[in-house]
Amino acid sequence: MQRKKSSAEAEFFTEYGDANRYKIQEVIGKGSYGVVCSAIDLYTRQRVAIKKIRNIFEHVSDAARILREIKLLRLLRHPDIVEIRHIMLPPSRKDFKDIYVVFELMESDLHQVINANDDFTKEHYQFFLYQLLRALKYIHTANVYHRDLKPKNILANSNCKLKICDFGLARVAFNDSPTTVFWTDYVATRWYRAPELCGSFFSNYTPAIDVWSIGCIFAELLTGKPLFPGKNVVHQLDLMTDLLGTPSMDTISRVRNEKARRYLSGMRKKEPVPFSQKFPGADPLALKLLEKLLAFDPKDRPTAEEALRDPYFKGLARVEREPSCQPIRKVEFDFEHKRMSKEEIKELIFREILEYHPQLLNSYIDGTEKTTFLYPSAVDQFKKQFSHLEESGGNGPSVPMERKHSSLPRNTFKCISVILHIKVLPP
Template sequence: MNNNNDDRKEEEQKEDKAPFDEDYEHLLLRREQRGDGAASSSDEDEKQKRNDDGDISSDEERSSEDDDDDEDTEEDDNVNDALRRKKKVSKVRRRKDKENNVSLTSTPTPRRRGAEDTTTTTTTNNNSNNEKKIISNNTNKNDLEEEEQDEGDDPYELTKFVVCGNLFEVKKKYVPIKPIGKGAYGIVCSAKDEKQNTKVAIKKITNAFENVVDAKRTLREIKLLRHLRHENVVPITDCMLPSKEEEYNFNDVYVMYELMDTDLHQIIRSDQPLTDDHCQYFIYQLLRGLKYIHSADVLHRDLKPSNLLLNANCDLKICDFGLARTNTQDKNRDFMTEYVVTRWYRAPELLLSCAEYTVAIDVWSCGCILAELLGRKPLFPGKDYVHQLNLITKVIGTPDEQDLYFVTSDKARRYLRQLPYSKPMDFKRLYPEANPLACDLIEKMLIFNPEKRINVEECLKHPYLASLHDTNDEPVANAPFTFAFEQHNGGEMSEETVRRLIFQELKQLDEEINFPLLRNTHADALEERLQTMRV
């Protein structure tokens, strides 16, 4: 797993919770007084922008960004200063892009179920000497220090090592390789599983219960990834089960994921050539995984390039399910309207504070991602809600009155009605070198009215994906996932409750993976998980 998208802050959640309230009207008023088309970025906007640039920043990148924050406190009246800041950020990004570059196979080869995978082995061998390019590691050699351990055969014997100043205590079979990154919600390093001869990403969530909202996100992802088992969903391969004595007082959570080479965000902003075959294969795998997720009655709600992990052979897996929600009809407003989707990939119904929404929000995000693949830059890089809506309407056109039925906020309706009329842009003109069929698919994905938006199964049947589409190789979930645990005590959970639920999940996960014979009901689940992990 290359990057875990641990980039949300409480400030951003607060900013994005209710756009069409009194404070938002003040923002509109300021924009009118300024007379410009886009509000200047606030501190939260700058933070959003930096977060969108990558899931987890290394120490060097975080330091560079801190320097930029200091500069941003100066007055922006001086154009030369602004240009210097822009050049500095661009220079840092270019350096990071070069360091994180991964060479994809020139022609992706789709793999069908049951087919022997020789591509991965070949790719791994070809890139074994370039491992530094595969995983970002901009830290000092002291950032990864292994301590001496006693010999022993106990499978639960621990080893200790330090990653970026943080102590890791995991099973001895894991030998650390290098740090991957450090974010607000965790520290990640790559490691080798010497018993399985595989590589994993170990994520440590320090003080996991310090914030109950964050702890619920951890619980949600673990539960979901135990339920969702699909080739295009990143699997949990192992975990650290706290001892019985620590059941009611453990503070750190360790989860092991399949290690991937990079993510789509890094590829898009690199110099890596992307052919139409690449774009087709990436969007097909995304939609294939999304079909499975939606069939489990789950909305991902945070699809973006940095949450799509890649290997050098172009295999794609969806990650970060911490914001996922159910798609059942019994919707609770508070349950459905907390912070969702990074702004640039948000559907209009989210920007307009609609109380209810459907799987169509994920399809919108997919359309934005496909457009970003074609143009190598975000399609709607909005600085705030107003700017975001302006960018959307300038590209897809001003919505008709009949397409505003789903907008329940009077303030939002008034704002949309006062927008100047815009005709829809021709995506073939916007991306003249792209496959016209790709442009047609984007146009059908980016429809303002969610009921008129194409769904995932229709996307898979679109002519653009005809060479890849195979209904028999696009499985659905065996059973829907339930978020009943979220409704405990009216949706409120104490720290003790979340800790107990996470312990139960880790215990079941540990039994499924490490002791399948003790629980026959999980034998099939283990086999499916191993099949997904096999190379």
């Protein structure tokens, strides 16, 4: 006989039971972390992306990365940064392995957009770079370094909207730390890695590493192909110096890695290639800014805020729609500085999930939460839906597939004017 629900439990179920809220449509991405499906939010009628991250506690380092990303995306709310809409409540506080994170759905990423389009206008380039720098200003004023900016980590829509995602490698630099920060696990994609990081997984660096990455991405937009596709560290430095010329001895002396420093010191003298020659037909103002973003020496690169004041953005930039962020409090990232057990990191991730369930969060904080209660949630239903989609090759059983383009639809993308671009920005 089924136990009759108490009124408190019934109310609990109504408010927090997500089982009927989302209608899964199709698999749109797979990776080592799990799978991403598109879905309809039946409450708002909006399309969303639901990311199932499986076995998150198998390795504590992976769990810490997931915690870091969901925490940063909650704290960094900005129109040019992807938004977490919701995180499913697991059925048990103590016994869960997977989490389901609901993101706003974007149509593509910048890597696919670059590959599928060869007819961008000068207005496209300007608007793309503006959004990226505007996001970077916000991220850096929060004292966060993204550390893995590349076209695949920038989501895109057919209205030319871009949003930065994937903060799993990001780090927060706190005010009581030196301005030059040391981290030992920098493993971001080599092609977009600043020269001061080449050949070293133990390096000192500043937010200028992200500015360099944005410069590489902008150059890739202009030409349709990566600017510095190095096969290894030495090749990477060769490609950089082939374009930018040999750096000065003063600049080389500040490259931390001894082997990279020795290699640059012994390199034959190279003269810089004029950017007008490397990027024929590009807007001269765009190239002048690009040269600053790609300064070999990090101290010569502008901040994102300074770059937004560049003459290239005249008529588009407006300081009132380029917000800064309050620096993130150190207490939010205490876990980064101590050795955490699996159970401790699980508790922190559960606490982060509760940020999307305010009433339960209050109970958790004031100690009235019942830890033995099994929360009504969508997890069991989603397990079945995700399993079915994975087994059936990614096609939903009842909803027709709507994702027809692996990149932005060219006919939509092509005809958008700069007036429309400006309208999609927040007031």
